[in-house]
Amino acid sequence: MKRVTTIDAELARRGAEDGERAAQLHHQIAVLIGTDPAALAPWETHLEHCADVDLAMAAVADLAAVAPADTAAALDDDVVARRLVRLLGVSSELGRHLAAHPADLAQVVREPARMPAAEITADLCADVGASVDGTGFLVADGDPSIGADRLRLANDRHLVRIAARDVGAIESIDIVDDIAAELADLADAIVTVALALARAENPDHADARLAIIAMGKCGAQELNYISDVDVIHVAEPARDDVTGQQAVMVASRLAGAVARICSTHSAAGSIWQVDAALRPEGNAGPLVRTMDSMTIYYRKWAKNWEFQALLKARPMAGDLELGQRFCDFVAPMVWQVGEREHFVAEVRAMRARVVDLIPAKEKDRQIKLGSGGLRDVEFTVQLLQLVHGRHDESLRGRSTLGALKALAAGGYISRGDAKRLDNAYRLERLMEHRVQMFRMRRTHLLPADDRGLRRIGRSIGVRSAEQTREVWGATTRAVLRTHNKVFYSPLVEAVARIPSDEFQLAPTAVEDRMRALGFKDPRAALGHIKALTQGTSRAVRIQAQLMPVMLEWLADAPSPDRGLLAFRTVSEALGDSHWYLRALRDEGAMAQRLATVLASSRYAVDMLYRAPETVQILAEEDLRPRAAADVGREMAAVAARHETVEDAVAAVRAVRRRELFRIVVASILGKTNCLETGRGLADLAGATVDAGLTVVAREVEDPPRIGVVAMGRWGGAEMSYASDADALFIVEDSKDPEVTARATAMVSRLRNLLALPGPDPKLDLDAGLRPEGKSGPLVRTLSSYLAYYRSWSSTWESQALVRAAHGAGDRDLTGRLLERIDRLRWPEGGLTRSQFAEIRRLKARMESERIPRGVDRQRHLKLGPGGLSDVEWTAQVLQMQHAAELPALRTTSTVEALDAALAGGLMSEAQHEALREAWIHASRMRNAIVVSRGKASDVIPTGIEDLDGVARVMGLGVGSSEQLIEEHLRLSRLASKAVEELFWSA
Template identity: 50%
Template sequence: MSDRTSTPVGDLARRGFTDVVRAAGLVDFVQEYHPSGPGRDWLALVADAADPDLALQGLATIHESAPALMAEVFASRGWLGRVVAVLGGSRALNEYARVHPDDLRVLSDEQIDGQGRDVAHRVGAVLGVPDGPDGLVLDDPEAADLLRRANRRELLRIAARDLSHPQPASVVDRVAGELTELADAVMGYALAIARGQVPGAATARLAIVALGKCGARELNYLSDVDVLYVAEPASPDVTVEAALHVAEKVAAASARVCSAHTTAGTIWQVDAALRPDGKHGPLVRTLASHRSYYEKWAKNWEFQAMLKARPMAGDQELGQAFCDMVSPLVWQVGGQPNFMSDTQAMRQRVVSLIPAKERDREIKLGAGGLRDVEFSVQLLQLVHGRVDERLRIPTTLPALDALVAHGYIGRADGARLGEAYRFERVLEHREQLFRLRRTHLMPDDPGDLDRLARQVGQDSGSELWDAWRRVTREVQRLQQRVFYSPLLEAVSRLTSDELRMSPDAAADRLRALGFSDPGAALRHIGALGSGLSRTAEIQRQLMPAMLQWLSEGPNPDLGLLSFRRLSDEMGSTTWYIRALRDEGWMAERLARILSASRYIGDLLRRDPSVVQMLGRDDELVPRTRADLAESMANVVERHEDDPGRAVTAIRELRRRELFRLAAGDVLGTIDLDSLGRGLSDLAGATIDAALAVARGTEEAAGVHVPGIGVVAMGRWGGAEMSYASDADAMFVVPDDAGPEGIQVAERVLARVRDTLGAAGPEPPLWIDADLRPEGRSGPLVRTLGSHVAYYRSWSDTWESQALLRASFGAGDEELVTGLLDRLAFRRYPPGGVSAAQVAEIRRLKGRMEHERMGPERTRRNLKLGRGGLSDVEWTVQLLQLRMAGTVPALRCTGTMVALAAAQDEGLIGADDADALRCAWRLASQLRNKTMLVRGRASDQLPSDTRETASVAMLLGYEPAHASSLQDDWAKAARHAGQVVDRLFWGSR
């Protein structure tokens, strides 16, 4: 090829080429072949390709080997555009075209549009049998490789139309249909080849039934083809055993033809794992054997797998007989008691099995991915399709259209689901097509991500990634909306008078009780009361009362779902079901907390046995620090030979104690102050135990560990922790620790922080050391003397303010107490703080609010909003900095305790103190109750009306009075803000 580079490299760079020097030479080389052709106009087509460099390289190589062919291609802009689209959009097809350039003729204007039944004839023409595969026997040893070549040529044709289409999402279903037509043809010819390889193949009738995406006519470029085999004797004189023996060989041979790798390439994998008994079952069964299995043994998911079944190849009559046999059973499964829970569990298992490193890149199986759309559509079909035959459509997008048309999904939601599904299918297709490899992952290479972005009309890889994440979030939201919507007829097994009605009447009853999704409620009720066991009988007796108690809580739907999960875990435990039956107050408590708190439901799923705490009043109060320390020490002692297991046990014990506190919070046995102290004591005991484990690990290795004191800071130091609070801390060692001792202490503390904060099944406890001297830039551990020297000479005003809430947290208490005593001069300045220091405090607070919230301080922010937690705490702390040096009563770490002391000392008026107290306590309660309701932390007053209503009911408001809560918070924040303006900002 020519090495000349007369084409300006700057122009090529602007056009999107990467290796511009090489590209310039290749442009000149190609241009030599077309001196009087379309001129440089062809370069614009190349520049528009997904990978311009790849497309140009392919063009140049093919020009060199087949110049006459390329002259024909360049004579037609349409043909050239399709060739360029393929060469730049698929590295695999680019390489194929370089080896087989003549196959590019299938992209000519005359041949490109051949579709439908012509696929089988075109594939057959390559094999020399253009009349089609039905009944054909091929014994040509070259036939399998010819079939692979024919398959690749048809992929070339399909990919060209797909890649050159201006709106690929609009044709994604058409592309999938064409790929399925190709798969049908290939399977037919693979079966013909297999017949030629197996002696006596004619003695058996064999039908290949397509399942999954193939059955639905929505294959990807590199899908596994899910199939099922049905066989019968071809004549009365052939035994069933003999026919099955031959049919199994033919089926296996046809699969090998498709999946084998040779010098001619490969086609795709044939997967028969969805057959009865899966991979452990026989590959081929008779129709009668299939019928027996599906009528007696098949699980719900197996019927769901049959929803898309259709005859694919082989004996069409036999294949249709199988589909006719299984179809009525498919459309009964939606009424099975456990259908919803089985389907949910199956979906959750799929997500849980995704490797962690791939979870955030999964287009198909990840949360908000293709499978979520497919599952949602299938659930609605299987439930409502029992009586509405208009929904019995195997393909996802047409089925979604039918659900929308007949009112089962809202038009807007259906449109968004359809758009999301098309978008994600295009991403999946493009990634599979580029290397012709089976993948469902978004690229992690920036260059590949940029290439994919070009293919779907995005400006950059980062823009594409953001667009995809928005789509997945939307799918997740919509999937949750429809996942529980169908009305199942599970209620017939219940004995309660209230629920022994027609499904419509039962739904009306549940709706009247306050269930917003009666369909989901009926499914759970049916599952809880199913069966003939004693447990099931007691559950049926309990359900009317449980439903009433659940309906009195903030979220009956959540309560019933959580109760269902708990009963699934504990139903075989005799004390559990007896306690629910015989001690009605325990069942009522369980109903109240489950309907109030997603957070508690999550804790219960980790350890259902903690429900026993609900049986006794004294179990629902915080344990003392001494009790917690003793329990933690016992846990550490039981696992002293296994540090990893010891830490796990510590975290498990912490989770049990979190359940105790949360349940007491919901049931009213624990007030706000007790909850703050309980959470703070629990954090201290947990860190103490983890510190003991880490210390023991070092000492077991012969390392001397100095004393380590953990100073509790922030809300932990003030015994005011919330459910979501980090443990703010700083660390001190004795003066004689030396550099080596400090290093050991840092190693011990790093292990403590890592093990307690690690993600896992137990709630993490984050230890935040940012309030230490010099903040994040300072050393993690200092000696006592170093601390004192720093605070004496170098500390800023904010560090003095942070010390106000410092107290003993964990570790060496004497060391911590000694440090805090020596820092009293900085915590409680004898002469108070100067005007300059007050100004500094105000500037810091203003900057913090501006950086975290912007110039507009919204009252919905419970922490940083006007009149929120930060306003109250900084106002009280300013009073302490000014006066604690001369007023000992102010030397306390809790915000409310210090506020009360300031009021008692006459430093703040009663009305002002009440305004600050009211706002702080209400904001703290709102944050805690929001965590209980949502199961996740938030500083924002909930905006979702259902969540706001739930929080309001937890705070004692009457149902339908959530607006009163919002009004009360607005009033409290406004009054507190006025006080803060005067006392903190000086009436700015």
């Protein structure tokens, strides 16, 4: 059965809000142009894709009433009808203009194509009767006021033509930049002809050469439909008998007349405002200056933002040769402003200030100035241009989209980020155009009402007000994310600080510069730079962009030569990885972090050499050690993906390597202190052993429950990079003797797999503190441990148990053992005199036997006076003496034990401070030695270079090696005095 619809219902389906009124207009139009009022005409199919159906219908009716035949002809041509309906549905003002001037309908009928700028100017000149006079100036004939009205009408006629091309495009968003450029061409022509009219008003106009310089959007040739046209005026005498002052006076009258002609509203309408506020001294300065005056101002007084504004400058009207001379004069200063002091900070502050000044009710509707709006894209692009354009002339374009394309081609911004900004900028400019076209008024606000939002939405291809809000919100969020990443990148600020001349030094000068930066082998360094920056690939372009600032950052670290070699090695290893260079350029402080790490730490560099992809961690915002549970879950997951035990443990070790690198980096960059580092290393050891036990259990039928008690520094959560994981291994009690054998096999297998040489740092599970030492069984049952400690353990074993804690495996087993040994480590009544004497004898023997011959005891961090062992043994003795009555002392942490001893009145504040500071300083230095030199040592190095490297890792400045030694000797001397009082003399 054929569907029957009424005219008003069908028009409502196509988008009319008032179907009945639309039907009445349909009938009126049909009668006027001679079509069937009882049926929809073919042209009305285009209403479905029209921004405002009601507006379009009313405008067609008005046009048909004054020009029925022309309207009928336009609507009869399907292609023309599509353009006309879309135009009238977007702009009520252009609809009124066509009704008042129906002859301009020809601008819609004509084939849409961009008119060359010269043709636009010639057309306007013909309208106002302007021609070149005998002195070579373009001057209008007749009454200037009549010519001004003709110019206003001609402007509207060209706006109709441009708008028809715009809305008639298959995808208006694709030509938004071309439309903006033609609008700028129209502005150039308007100002040119307005100047001709101004000359007609001023008989002495030939005394002055006046150049009008386009700025802002007009200068960039990305003008809106209705916008202020920002300009600067430059004048020079036209003849030798005219003074500069006379020329400025004449040119000022001409410039004032141009502004009046363009901005005055008459019966013929108005054009737009000519705004000269960007001139030197702004509105407080003279409207026109000579070149000499401009030269003095821009060389002496101009602020950074003024040069940023001049990025868009181009001659638009008047004396184009003079205008070009001005632009050529300021261009070098524009491209040097990026290295001025505080430039980047000022640009960022200026952008933030603009956002802060937006009224609260407009913040979410501001297309131009709001967060995620046009200004964020423009400021991002301009900042990159001004920083990198100093040495790359391909970036010196005026238009935003053109510059964005050049930045992406040069590798200064990722293709993905450039595409996102390009898409967003086009869409936001299109929305801004549609908002302005409605009433042809200067506005940058999205409508607040649903009908207005629906009209804007339909003009860009969405159907409802809510969808318009969603598209706007998604677009601004995408812009803001990219803007924040790029605009606030530390790399941009760092590059800006490098003087322009350092990008183009002669080879000998480069060597001198490298030597001044601290490179000991400049030629080798230049070889690395050449290898990284020669060629034409995108990767090479990004490396070339990074290199100057990487050199600055490497120079701030202990070993620039080693750092540059490591950078080359890592970069070559990851050269085919799409994320690596992109991350260095885009991911916050990654590049600076990498430079610092590479030039500071042989330990970290060795991990990167073995697994370069580990560098990804530097891009993470939070570098602090991850929670043990999170790491454990990841280890279990990666192990589960491998079939063989060997591969599964290797995968676990790879996770450990990455997390170890995270801990090292956090320490180097000052994100963690030594206590956090020790805790992170202990947690990582526990997670690794836990995951490893699960893996090796695969090989054992009916695997037993195994608990691992962490001892020593692992138990105290005070591990250093050089620490083994001291451990006791417990197996569940069983009548089956094979249970212990299976457990021993599992533990042996795990120890071997974790200690194998390979790309990942090994983890030694040291069982030397087990009952009976190396002659005792590797694994015991819980009852065996309890029996041994009940009957056979010695004083030193009780002391070792002070730092016993759950390490890995079965918590029930370790918990039961720890609970039962508390009587040994926290004995009732404390230590006996003989036990205390035994501990002292053992301590003295260790110091005499374990310090290598020829080593200065003062430089031994562990066994020297006031060293780690002194502090730890003092704390442990106090714990064993008093923990039974002071529960706060029942801790495995040395620092916590010292704090509890102070709180319990067992030491003075001076003793506590001396012991605590000495222990922390020695622990930091011990870690710094490993980090800097790549190998463990308890002895402070004697070489100045090694010492300086250790000092730099510890956060001290260049040449701080002597200060480091002095501080160590001071702290160890104070700690040794406290140890004498609390340990030896107690």
